Amino acid sequence: MTTGPVVASRSKTRGVVLNLxxxxxxxxxxxxxxxxxxxxxxxxxxxxxxxxxxLVVEVGRGTSTGGKPPxxxxxxxxxxxxxxxxxxxxxxxxxxxxxxxxxVARTSFHGTELLPPEQALPLVAARVNALLxxxxxxxxxxxxxxxxxxxxxxxxxxxxxxxxxxAEWLGYPIARRLSELLELPVLLDNxxxxxxxxxxxxxxxxxxxxxxxxxxxxxxxxxxxxGGEVFRGSSSNSVEIGHICVDLDGEECDCGNRGCLEHYAxxxxxxxxxxxxxxxGWRLGLDPLGIDCLGDFGRIAAAAEAGDATARGLxxxxxxxxxxxxxxxxxxxxxxxxxLAGHSFAAAGSIYRPxxxxxxxxxxxxxxxxxxxxxxxxxxxxxxxIGGAVLVLQSELAxxxxxxxx
Amino acid sequence: MTTGPVVASRSKTRGVVLNLxxxxxxxxxxxxxxxxxxxxxxxxxxxxxxxxxxLVVEVGRGTSTGGKPPxxxxxxxxxxxxxxxxxxxxxxxxxxxxxxxxxVARTSFHGTELLPPEQALPLVAARVNALLxxxxxxxxxxxxxxxxxxxxxxxxxxxxxxxxxxAEWLGYPIARRLSELLELPVLLDNxxxxxxxxxxxxxxxxxxxxxxxxxxxxxxxxxxxxGGEVFRGSSSNSVEIGHICVDLDGEECDCGNRGCLEHYAxxxxxxxxxxxxxxxGWRLGLDPLGIDCLGDFGRIAAAAEAGDATARGLxxxxxxxxxxxxxxxxxxxxxxxxxLAGHSFAAAGSIYRPxxxxxxxxxxxxxxxxxxxxxxxxxxxxxxxIGGAVLVLQSELAxxxxxxxx
Numbered sequence: 001m002t003t004g005p006v007v008a009s010r011s012k013t014r015g016v017v018l019n020l021x022x023x024x025x026x027x028x029x030x031x032x033x034x035x036x037x038x039x040x041x042x043x044x045x046x047x048x049x050x051x052x053x054x055l056v057v058e059v060g061r062g063t064s065t066g067g068k069p070p071x072x073x074x075x076x077x078x079x080x081x082x083x084x085x086x087x088x089x090x091x092x093x094x095x096x097x098x099x100x101x102x103x104v105a106r107t108s109f110h111g112t113e114l115l116p117p118e119q120a121l122p123l124v125a126a127r128v129n130a131l132l133x134x135x136x137x138x139x140x141x142x143x144x145x146x147x148x149x150x151x152x153x154x155x156x157x158x159x160x161x162x163x164x165x166x167a168e169w170l171g172y173p174i175a176r177r178l179s180e181l182l183e184l185p186v187l188l189d190n191x192x193x194x195x196x197x198x199x200x201x202x203x204x205x206x207x208x209x210x211x212x213x214x215x216x217x218x219x220x221x222x223x224x225x226x227g228g229e230v231f232r233g234s235s236s237n238s239v240e241i242g243h244i245c246v247d248l249d250g251e252e253c254d255c256g257n258r259g260c261l262e263h264y265a266x267x268x269x270x271x272x273x274x275x276x277x278x279x280x281g282w283r284l285g286l287d288p289l290g291i292d293c294l295g296d297f298g299r300i301a302a303a304a305e306a307g308d309a310t311a312r313g314l315x316x317x318x319x320x321x322x323x324x325x326x327x328x329x330x331x332x333x334x335x336x337x338x339x340l341a342g343h344s345f346a347a348a349g350s351i352y353r354p355x356x357x358x359x360x361x362x363x364x365x366x367x368x369x370x371x372x373x374x375x376x377x378x379x380x381x382x383x384x385x386i387g388g389a390v391l392v393l394q395s396e397l398a399x400x401x402x403x404x405x406x
Numbered sequence: 407m408t409t410g411p412v413v414a415s416r417s418k419t420r421g422v423v424l425n426l427x428x429x430x431x432x433x434x435x436x437x438x439x440x441x442x443x444x445x446x447x448x449x450x451x452x453x454x455x456x457x458x459x460x461l462v463v464e465v466g467r468g469t470s471t472g473g474k475p476p477x478x479x480x481x482x483x484x485x486x487x488x489x490x491x492x493x494x495x496x497x498x499x500x501x502x503x504x505x506x507x508x509x510v511a512r513t514s515f516h517g518t519e520l521l522p523p524e525q526a527l528p529l530v531a532a533r534v535n536a537l538l539x540x541x542x543x544x545x546x547x548x549x550x551x552x553x554x555x556x557x558x559x560x561x562x563x564x565x566x567x568x569x570x571x572x573a574e575w576l577g578y579p580i581a582r583r584l585s586e587l588l589e590l591p592v593l594l595d596n597x598x599x600x601x602x603x604x605x606x607x608x609x610x611x612x613x614x615x616x617x618x619x620x621x622x623x624x625x626x627x628x629x630x631x632x633g634g635e636v637f638r639g640s641s642s643n644s645v646e647i648g649h650i651c652v653d654l655d656g657e658e659c660d661c662g663n664r665g666c667l668e669h670y671a672x673x674x675x676x677x678x679x680x681x682x683x684x685x686x687g688w689r690l691g692l693d694p695l696g697i698d699c700l701g702d703f704g705r706i707a708a709a710a711e712a713g714d715a716t717a718r719g720l721x722x723x724x725x726x727x728x729x730x731x732x733x734x735x736x737x738x739x740x741x742x743x744x745x746l747a748g749h750s751f752a753a754a755g756s757i758y759r760p761x762x763x764x765x766x767x768x769x770x771x772x773x774x775x776x777x778x779x780x781x782x783x784x785x786x787x788x789x790x791x792i793g794g795a796v797l798v799l800q801s802e803l804a805x806x807x808x809x810x811x812x
Contacts, residue, residue, distance in 0.1 A: 152775050161774050210640045222738075226639070233632070233740025234616045237772035244734045245769075248652065248727075257733060257769040321654075327663060328650045332628075332738055334639025363651075363663040366643035368567050369558050 013038065017046045018397055019228075021056055021075050022100060022201075028062055028070035047073060054079045055099065055397070075100055081137050082396070083128055083145040083184070084389030086191060086382075087174075089114075089165040090218050090294055092124060093382060094131050097389040101201045105135045106382065116168040117177065125181035143396040144185035146388030147175055148194040150219055155236040158188040189391055191384040192221035192239065193230045195341035195377060197394065198387025200225050203339065203378040211337035212329050213377075214241060214322065215384060216344040218293045220262050224333045231333070241329055242266065246321050265321035267297035267344050270314050274300055278310045294343050301348035315351045322352065323359030330364040330372050341377035342384060349376045419444065423452045424803055425634075427462055427481050428506060428607075434468050434476035453479060460485045461505065461803070481506055487543050488802070489534055489551040489590070490795030492597060492788075493580075495520075495571040496624050496700050498530060499791040500537050507607050507796050511541045512788065522574040523583065531587035549802040550591035552794030553581055554600040556625060561642040564594040595797055597790040598627035598645065599636045601747035601783060603800065604793025606631050609745065609784040617743035618735050619783075620647060620728065621790060622750040624699045626668050630739045637739070647735055648672065652727050671727035673703035673750050676720050680706055684716045700749050707754035721757045728758065729765030736770040736778050747783035748790060755782040 020035050021027055027035075033043045050056040057076045061069040077100040086093040093108040109127060112120040132142065152161040158175025179186040192215035205211055210226040220242030224231040231238055242262035243255045250259020263269055268290050275281035275288055284303055286296040303311035326338055338360065340349055357374035364372050377383040426441050427433055433441075439449045456462040463482045467475040483506040492499040498518060502510040515533060518526040538548065558567040564581025585592040598621035611617055616632040626648030630637040637644055648668035649661045656665020669675055674696050681687035681694055690709055692702040709717035732744055744766065746755055763780035770778050783789040 152772050154775065210638075226637075231632075231637070231739075232616075233772075234742040235740055235772055235775040237775050238738065238740035240737050240771040243771045244737055245730055246654065248730055255769075255771055256773065257737070257771070324651055324654055328734060329738065331646050331650055331663070332644065332735065333637075334641055334644035336640040363661075365646040365649045365661055365663070366558050366639075366641055367662065369560065369641040369643050 013042065014046050014049065015394060015397055017043065018050060018055065018075075019201075019394070021050075021073055023207075026059060026062075026072045026074050028072055030070055032073075077102065078141075080141050080143050080393070080397075082143045082389040082392035083132070084194070084385040084387065084392070085124070085128065085145055085147045085178075086385040086388065087124070087147060087149045088191070088217055090292075092127070093385040094128055095382060095385045095389055096131060096135060096137060097386060097393070099393065101198070101386070101390050101393065103382075103386065104137070105131050106385075107131050114165055116166065117172045117174060121174070121177050121181060125178060128182060142184055144187065144392045145178065145182060146194060146390070146392040147178060147186050147188050148191045148384050148388035148391075149174075149188070150221060151190050151240060152235075152237045153188060153190060155188055155190075158186065160188075161237075185392075185396065187388075187392055187395060189388065190221065190223065190236065191215055191217070191388075192223040192341070193236075194385075194387030194391055195379070195383035196223035196225045196339065196387065197230060198379050198383055198390045199339045199341065199377055200228060201390045201394070202386070203375075205337065205339075209336055210334060211339060212239070212326075212333060212335045213339045213341050214326060214329070214345075215342040216266070216322075216340070217342045217384070218267055218297075218344075220266050220322075222329060224329075224335070226333075239329070241325050244325060244328060246324060261321060261325045265318040265325075267293050270300060270318050271296050273314050273317070274311070277314060280308070280310045280314070284311075294347075297344055298347045301344075301351070304348065304351060312351065315348050316355060319352045319355040320359075323356045326356050326360050326374070327363040330360050331366070334366050335360075335364075335372055336370050338372065338374045339377050340374065341379065343381040345376060346381035419448065420452050420455065421800060421803055423449065424456060424461065424481075425607075425800070427456075427479055429613075432465060432468075432478045432480050434478055436476055438479075483508065484547075486547050486549050486799070486803075488549045488795040488798035489538070490600070490791040490793065490798075491530070491534065491551055491553045491584075492791040492794065493530070493553060493555045494597070494623055496698075498533070499788060500534055501788060501791045501795055502537060502541060502543060503792060503795040503799070505799065507604070507792070507799065509788075509792065510543070511537050512791075513537050520571055522572065523578045523580060527580070527583050527587060531584060534588060548590055550593060550798045551584065551588060552600060552796070552798040553584060553592050553594050554597045554790050554794035554797075555580075555594070556627060557596050557646060558641075558643045559594060559596060561594055561596075564592065566594075567643075591798075591802065593794075593798055593801060595794065596627065596629065596642065597621055597623070597794075598629040598747070599642075600791075600793030600797055601785070601789040602629035602631045602745065602793065603636060604785050604789055604796045605745045605747065605783055606634060607796045607800070608792070609781075611743065611745075615742055616739060617745060618645070618732075618739060618741045619745045619747050620732060620735075620751075621748040622672070622728075622746070623748045623790070624673055624703075624750075626672050626728075628735060630735075630741070632739075645735070647731055650731060650734060652730060667727060667731045671724040671731075673699050676706060676724050677702050679720050679723070680717070683720060686714070686716045686720070690717075700753075703750050704753045707750075707757075710754065710757060718757065721754050722761060725758045725761040726765075729762045732762050732766050732780070733769040736766050737772070740772050741770075741778055742776050744778065744780045745783050746780065747785065749787040751782060752787035 059074045077098040084095045096105040175186045175188040196213035215221045222239035222241035245259040247259030253260040465480045483504040490501045499514040581592045581594040602619035621627040628645035628647035651665040653665030659666040766778045
C-alpha cells in the first residue's frame with residue numbers, strides 16, 4: 001500500500017516518455033528520442049515496456065522523411081484510470097480520469113467533512129467505490145487515489161497538520177486509513193499543487209515555463225511549477241499565498257501571521273463585506289453565518305456579472321488585494337504565467353482575471369525580461385480534484401513494476 | 407570564450423563528485439559511491455579524470471573496515487582559482503578564491519561604476535589583472551570570473567536589463583566585453599544568487615535544505631537555493647524581495663510596483679529617516695545626498711550598537727519591515743533557513759538577525775512542520791563577490807575538457 005511517491009531514476013525515464021507521448025497525441029520513436037534527449041535504444045526499451053503493459057499502442061505509420069515511414073505511437077487512454085478526491089471543509093469532490101487525464105465521471109457531496117475521521121472516511125470510501133462501479137471501471141486498472149486538501153500537511157506521512165475541518169483531523173493518518181478502506185494506493189497532496197499539475201498536463205502550459213497557480217475555493221492557496229515539477233520547498237508546504245501579509249497593521253490570523261490576504265480577499269471576507277455594504281447580503285439572501293460559503297460567493301459573483309454595482313465593487317476590491325499578492329508571487333518566483341483555479345475563480349473569473357493580469361503586467365519586477373500572462377484553469381471548479389488524479393497518473397506510472405490489469 | 411554555463415549530464419556528475427570531495431575534506435572512493443548514489447566504476451572513472459587534471463590528490467589511507475584500508479582523496483586547493491567581481495552602483499569588490507572556495511586575495515575600489523562601460527571595464531580589468539599578479543597566481547590556473555550585479559539581468563546573454571548605475575549599462579554586453587579584456591570566461595549572475603551559492607559551499611547549510619538569502623548592500627535582493635540549485639524562475643530574475651509591496655498605499659517605485667520594501671527598509675531609506683528623526687543625520691555627520699550610502703549606513707549601525715536610542719530605533723524599524731518580507735518569502739518558498747548577507751547586514755546584523763528570526767519563527771505558515779532559522783552569512787560583507795567566484799568553480803569545473811594548466 002503506497003502512501004507516498006516512489007521514483008527511481010530509470011522509472012522516471014518511463015514517466016518522461018509516457019508524458020511526451022500523451023502531450024504529442026501521436027508520435028514516432030525518432031521524435032521521442034529527439035524530444036527527450038534519450039538514446040534510441042533507451043526509447044525502444046521504454047516503449048516496449050509501455051506497450052507490454054498496454055499503456056501505449058501503435059496506430060499506423062507517419063510520413064517518410066526518406067527511409068521507411070516511422071510507426072506512430074499513441075496513449076491507450078482506457079488502459080488505466082485514477083481517482084481524484086478533493087477533501088475540503090465545505091465539500092468533497094470525487095473524479096475519475098483516464099490515462100490521458102480526461103474526466104470520466106464526477107460526484108460531489110457535503111456533510112462528511114465535519115464528522116470525525118473514523119466516521120467520515122468509510123462514507124467517503126463508499127462514494128468512491130460507488131462512482132467506480134457506476135462507470136464500470138475495472139478495479140485492477142485503477143492506479144490509485146490522489147487525495148488533495150489544504151495545508152499545512154506532512155505529505156510523506158499522509159497526514160494533515162491543521163485543525164481543519166475539525167480538531168480530530170490534525171495528525172490523523174488520513175492517507176493510510178483511506179488506502180486500507182479502498183485497497184488502493186493513496187497519495188496526499190496540496191489542493192493548489194494538484195491544480196497546478198493538472199494544468200500542466202491538461203492546459204496549454206509550455207513545458208519549460210515557471211508558472212504559478214492561485215487556487216481559491218473557500219480559502220486561498222498557491223503553487224508553483226517549474227520545468228514540470230511542483231516547487232516543494234522544505235516540507236511541501238510552499239506558496240501559501242493566502243497567508244502572506246497584505247496589511248502590516250492587520251489583525252492576527254490563526255496561522256500566526258497578521259493581515260493575511262485570505263481575510264481581505266477570500267470568499268468569507270467578501271460575504272462578510274456584503275452584509276456591511278449596502279445591505280447586499282440580505283438582498284441576495286446570503287447566510288450571515290457563512291455556512292454555504294461557496295454557494296453564497298457564487299451568488300455575489302452572479303449579481304456582479306448581472307450588473308449589480310455593489311457586488312461588482314466587492315469582487316473588484318478582492319481582486320485588487322489578489323492582484324497585489326500575485327505581483328509578490330510573480331516577483332519572487334519570476335513567473336511567466338499565473339493560472340487561476342478553483343470554485344471561486346470559476347464563479348467570478350471574468351472579473352478577477354483581467355484585473356489581476358493588469359496588476360502583474362504593470363508591477364512585476366521582471367516584466368521587462370518577459371511578459372506575465374494570467375489565465376483561467378482549463379479544469380474549472382474541479383481543478384484540484386482532477387489535478388489530484390493527474391498526480392497519481394504521474395507518480396504511479398513512474399513505478400516500474402506495474403501490476404498487470406485483471 | 408564562455409559567457410554562460412555549459413552543463414552536460416556526464417560533466418554534471420564530475421561537479422557532484424568534486425563537490426562531495428570538497429565538502430568531506432578527506433573521503434574514500436567507497437564513501438563517494440555511497441554519498442552520491444553513483445556506481446563504483448563511475449566513481450573510479452571520474453576520480454581518475456579529476457586526478458589527471460590535478461584537482462584531487464591521494465593523501466594516504468583511512469581505517470580498514472575488514473579488508474584493505476581505503477585510499478583517501480582530498481581536493482588540491484592550489485590546483486585552480488577563480489575570480490569574483492561584485493559590480494555595484496557604490497563599489498566594486500574583486501576577490502580571488504582557491505578551488506576550496508577560500509579567499510586568497512581581495513581589493514575594492516570606487517569610481518569606475520559611474521563611467522560609461524567602454525571606459526569603466528578596461529579599468530576594472532586592470533584591477534583584476536593587478537590582483538592576480540600580486541598573489542602570483544598562474545593565469546592558466548584561473549577558471550574564470552564570476553561577475554555579480556543587481557537585476558533585472560539577461561543572464562544567458564550576459565547583459566544588465568537596468569539603467570543602473572547609468573543609462574549606458576542597459577543592454578551593454580558587459581560579460582562578453584570583460585571576457586575579451588581579461589581573456590577569461592565571464593559568467594554574469596545576480597548578487598544575491600551568488601551570495602546564496604557561496605553560503606551553500608562555504609557555510610553550514612544542509613545539502614537538502616531549501617534556504618533563502620536576503621542580500622542587503624545599498625539595495626535589497628534575494629535568492630533561494632533548493633537541493634544545491636539556485637531557483638531561477640523564468641529568466642533568472644527571481645526573489646527580488648526588495649521590490650515586493652509592504653504598503654498598498656505606498657508610493658510608486660521606479661520598478662513599476664508601489665510601496666516596495668527597499669523604500670522602507672533599505673539603507674538609503676534609513677539614512678533619509680536619520681535626517682528626519684531627532685537630527686541624527688547631522689549629529690553623525692552623514693551626507694544628506696546619500697552618496698556614501700554604505701559608509702553612512704555603517705555609521706548609523708555603529709551608533710545603534712553603541713547605545714544611541716534614535717539610531718537603534720531606525721534599524722529596528724527597518725528590521726520590522728524586513729521581518730515581514732522574510733515571513734512572506736519563508737511562507738511562499740517554505741524555507742527552513744534564511745541567510746542574511748551583504749555589507750549592510752554585516753554592519754548591523756547583531757540587531758537585524760534576532761528581530762527577523764523572531765518574526766519568521768512566529769509567523770511563517772509551515773513553522774509547525776519545521777523550524778525556520780535565521781543566520782548571518784559566513785562570508786560577511788564580501789558574500790556576493792566570494793559567491794560569484796564560487797559560481798565559477800561550480801560551473802566551470804563541470805565542463806569536461808578542462809584546459810591543462812601551463
